[in-house]
Amino acid sequence: MKVLVTVAEVATVEEDFEIDGSAIDERYLEYDLNEWDDYAIEEGVQLAEEGVADEVVAVTIGPERSEETIRMALAKGADRAIRIWDESFEDTLLDVAAKTRILEAVVEREEPDLVLTGVQASDDMFSATGVALADAIGVEWAAVVNGLDHDFEDGVASVRRELEGGVEELTDVELPAVLTIQTGINDPRYASLRGIRQAQQKEIAATSLADLGLDASAVESRLRLTEMYEPEVESDATIIQGGPEDAAVQLASVLREKGVGAE
Amino acid sequence: MTDVLAIAEHRRGTLRDVSYELITAGRELAEETDGELHLAVIGGHLEEFTRLLSKEGVDVIHAVSNGEEFNHDVYTQIAEGLVEEIDPGVVLVPNSVNGLDYGPALANRLGRPLVSDVTDASFDGEALSTTREMYGSKVETTVEVDAERTVVMIRGGEWPSADDSGDPEIRERDASIDESAVRSTVRAFEEVGGGDVDIADAEVLVSVGRGIDEEENLELVEELADALDATLSASRPIVDSGWLEKNRQVGQSGKTVTPKIYIAIGISGAVQHVAGMKGSETIIAINTDPNAPIFDIADYGIVEDLFDVVPALIEEFER
Ligand SMILES: Cc1cc2nc3c(=O)[nH]c(=O)nc-3n(C[C@H](O)[C@H](O)[C@H](O)COP(=O)(O)OP(=O)(O)OC[C@H]3O[C@@H](n4cnc5c(N)ncnc54)[C@H](O)[C@@H]3O)c2cc1C
Numbered sequence: 001m002k003v004l005v006t007v008a009e010v011a012t013v014e015e016d017f018e019i020d021g022s023a024i025d026e027r028y029l030e031y032d033l034n035e036w037d038d039y040a041i042e043e044g045v046q047l048a049e050e051g052v053a054d055e056v057v058a059v060t061i062g063p064e065r066s067e068e069t070i071r072m073a074l075a076k077g078a079d080r081a082i083r084i085w086d087e088s089f090e091d092t093l094l095d096v097a098a099k100t101r102i103l104e105a106v107v108e109r110e111e112p113d114l115v116l117t118g119v120q121a122s123d124d125m126f127s128a129t130g131v132a133l134a135d136a137i138g139v140e141w142a143a144v145v146n147g148l149d150h151d152f153e154d155g156v157a158s159v160r161r162e163l164e165g166g167v168e169e170l171t172d173v174e175l176p177a178v179l180t181i182q183t184g185i186n187d188p189r190y191a192s193l194r195g196i197r198q199a200q201q202k203e204i205a206a207t208s209l210a211d212l213g214l215d216a217s218a219v220e221s222r223l224r225l226t227e228m229y230e231p232e233v234e235s236d237a238t239i240i241q242g243g244p245e246d247a248a249v250q251l252a253s254v255l256r257e258k259g260v261g262a263e
Numbered sequence: 264m265t266d267v268l269a270i271a272e273h274r275r276g277t278l279r280d281v282s283y284e285l286i287t288a289g290r291e292l293a294e295e296t297d298g299e300l301h302l303a304v305i306g307g308h309l310e311e312f313t314r315l316l317s318k319e320g321v322d323v324i325h326a327v328s329n330g331e332e333f334n335h336d337v338y339t340q341i342a343e344g345l346v347e348e349i350d351p352g353v354v355l356v357p358n359s360v361n362g363l364d365y366g367p368a369l370a371n372r373l374g375r376p377l378v379s380d381v382t383d384a385s386f387d388g389e390a391l392s393t394t395r396e397m398y399g400s401k402v403e404t405t406v407e408v409d410a411e412r413t414v415v416m417i418r419g420g421e422w423p424s425a426d427d428s429g430d431p432e433i434r435e436r437d438a439s440i441d442e443s444a445v446r447s448t449v450r451a452f453e454e455v456g457g458g459d460v461d462i463a464d465a466e467v468l469v470s471v472g473r474g475i476d477e478e479e480n481l482e483l484v485e486e487l488a489d490a491l492d493a494t495l496s497a498s499r500p501i502v503d504s505g506w507l508e509k510n511r512q513v514g515q516s517g518k519t520v521t522p523k524i525y526i527a528i529g530i531s532g533a534v535q536h537v538a539g540m541k542g543s544e545t546i547i548a549i550n551t552d553p554n555a556p557i558f559d560i561a562d563y564g565i566v567e568d569l570f571d572v573v574p575a576l577i578e579e580f581e582r
Contacts (some may be wrong), residue, residue, distance in 0.1 A: 013398045015552040024402065093406070096367060096377045119363075123398055127358075128367035128379050128416075135339070135368035140446045143335075143364035158450075162516050163274070163360045166509075168453045174446040180363075184503035222376040227405035230554070231396070237548075237561040244567045248575030251547065254563060258524060258545060260467055260491050261580045 001152075003044040003053045004112035006103060006130070007073050007081075008034040009066035010123040022228045023091070033069050036118025040181040042188040043148060044116050045077035052150055053114075055079050059106050061089070061099060067204055074199035075191035081204045082106060088216040093124065095221040100132040102219055105212035107137050114157070115178040119144050127180075134178035142173050146182040265296040265352035265386070270342055271304040271316060272357050274333065275452065278304075278312055281357040281417070283424035288384065288417050289355050290320035290425065295386045299323065301349050302431070305341050306330045309435070319429035329438040335365040336445040341438050342369050351412075353384075353391065358416040360516075370414035378406060379416040391415070399533055400556040420538065456518070458510035465494035467524045470513055470540070472498040474529015474550065474569055478506045484528055487573050490580040496520065498530045514539035529569050532557025549573070 009031050017028035047053035058073040058081040060066055070081045084102055107115065117130035134141030146168070147160030157177050161169040173179075191199070209215060240247045240254075255261060269289040271282035286302065293300040299322040304312045309326045316324055327341050342365070346354055354373075356366035358380045370377035378384075382403075383394035391408045393415065462468060469488040475481060481501075488495045495511060502512040513520055515535040525543035530536060532548070532555055540546070541560055548561040549569050558564045565572055 011398065013401050015554060017401075017554075019402065022404070024398070096379070097371070100371060125395070125397055125399075126377075126379050127363050128370075128377055130367075131364060132367035132371040132377065135371040141335070141364075141368070142447065144360045160453075161360065161364070163452075164515050165519070166454060166456045166517060167274075168455055170450040170453065172448045172450060183499065187505065222409045223378060224407045224409060225404050226392075226407050228397075228402050229404075231400070231403045231556075231559065233559050235559045235561060237558055237564045239558075239564045239566065244565075244571035245575045247565045247567055248572050248579055251563065251565060251572075252576060252579035254547075255491065255524065260493070260524060 001047075001053050001113040002110065003047055003056045004107065004110055004115045005037070005040050005044045005056060005058050005073065005078065006115070006117040007037045007041065007058045007060045007070055008118070008121045009060065009062050009069035010034040010121050012122070019228050019230070022225050024228070031065065031069065033072050034118050034121050036120055036122070036181060036183060038188045039183050039185050040116040040118050041073045041076055041078060042186045043181055045189075046186065047114075047150060048077065050150055052152065057082065057110060057112070059084070059103065061085065061094070061102055063090070070204060071199045072191055074202045074204070075195040076189055077195065080202055082207055083204055084207045084209070084212065086209045086216055086219075092221050093223055093225040094219075095223040096126050096128045096132050098219040098221045099129045100136050101214065102209075102212065103129070103133050104136045105214055107133070109212070113176045117178065117180050119180045119182050130178050130180035140173045140175070140177040141179065142171055142177065143180045144182050145179045146185045148179065148185065265292065265298040266301060266349060267293045267298060267353045267355060268301045268303060268345060268349055268351040269355040270338075271302060271312065272359055272361060273304070273307045273312060274361070276308060278315055279357070279359065280424060281359060281419040282316065283318070283426070284419060284422040285355050285357060285417065286316070286318050286321060286425035287422040292353055292384060292386065293320070296352075298352065301325060301351060303327060303342065303345055305338055305438075306332065313433050317429055317431050318425040319427040320425065321429055321431040323432045323434060326433060326435045327438050328436070329440065332449055333361050334445065334447065334449055335361075335368065336447055337438070337440055338365045339368045339372065340440055340444060343372050346373055354414045356414060356416045358418045362416055366414060366416050373412070373414065375412050375414050376408055376410050377414045377416070378408060381415050381417050382421045384415055384417070396534070399531060401554055418534065456510040458508050460494060460510065462494055462496045462511060462513065463518050463520050465496075465520070465522050467491055467493035468496045468513075468520060468522045468543075469493045469526050469528065470496040470498065470530060471501060471528050472530030473500040475501070478504070481506055483570070483573055487577050490577050493526070498536050527557050527561070528573065530557055531555045532560065
């Protein structure tokens, strides 16, 4: 069985930052592997280690810079990687439909039996690409999966979906399928030194839209990010100042006033 | 004129709050363009649900019979059929775990753009304009939709619940489902948690997040909890790492808590965390990042390193 894992490099924002037009100024961004995708990679690699998967392929939509991140997936055990990029993606908010169309073309080429995605990307926070992709390629799916039975008996993936309020749903999903993976499903490994070395040898196939048989107009986003701003804080939080020790003393008196620690 | 179709949500026999919020959001959008608000409720106790959902501003309720519980294959099919018939400009779906399990598929099938996790929406001139957050809620964005027809997923808790009763037309329908396209089966539900404590009962919670960095450091907040005679709780990453049991997790997928005092230590205040603790009487946040969203809902904030503040606080209480 072949497993395709979608991996995103996400931008994280430093503590102090400035907004430049409708984006955060590049100076204040750091890039990292999307937290949810780390769990998806781990799930794929475990399937390979258990002999269930023959090949784990990581796919990312990202500029050249993101090869550093995709290499993490390779270092953790993915066999090879595909990186798709087009200049037209620069400075646009790729919407779910656009990402879906790109990944659909990848699935057509790779024909995986199982696609694993993260529940969400921590930067654009859409949480929707996996399920949209499943529908686009005409396979089953399950969203927010925090448990997966690796047996796949009778071609079925038995999953646990994490609903709100501490309730989990047990669902059977026919393969092939797309599962969006929730944190906590496993314990993602660190890349070993050996893994990191091996990753240097593995293939990252830089792929253009044309390679996928698409042109830029086919993946034009219908969402436009027109404004970005810091949320207006309605809070009237009292910020306790004066350095850590002094703040602790003041907080202690607030807490005591409210009856905490009173004997 | 833009008609709106909103799809209610229920689970295990109960309508979820977001259903009433969808009505408010839908009514606002429909009113802005003189459109109609259609509501769909799929499966479950239809009679009770339609009665409860008969709120002012709802023009039509489509009560679709099809079994007790949510199944995404069924929901997607039924919703697609309703959209084809009603042709609403906006389809509103809750941004819940189940909403995320069919909304994106529905949008794909309809060929419509999807805007998920929306906290505000309005027709700005002609175009639909939405508000979303990015980067772990550190920024807010305005996202405009370049299309006349969309699927919009709304975040729970952002619109008030509709409460005035109304008198909508009720259309009962039998769903004819293409069973060959139903390839997933919900087997059961399970409650998680249990364990030694119920954090929902605690009056004072010392809650720890990823800022604690390492498992060994948990001792420090345990000490603080002891000194304050408080109960220890946590954000999700602490539980994901296996450092604390699941029954200690506060948030959307954990417990909802409403203590007198909630002390958030090294917790950023992601929406899914806040969903579980915003009802606390007094919220105190200790975080090095002045822009952490937790400060938006805190009553008291300390912008310092927890490893400096917490020991000092323990000392204060142990003196
Ligand atoms: C479907 C779904 C359901 C979810 N359900 C839940 C849920 O039930 N509960 C939940 O909590 N999350 C839930 N999450 C996860 C949520 O999105 C966040 O990832 C999580 O809440 C972040 O936890 P955190 O605040 O501890 O970590 P982070 O967001 O990493 O924040 C750590 C904070 O610590 C601060 N910090 C770092 N070092 C220090 C220091 N030395 N001193 C002081 N401060 C410091 C940082 O400034 C930062 O603000 C869910 C997510 C999804 C997608």
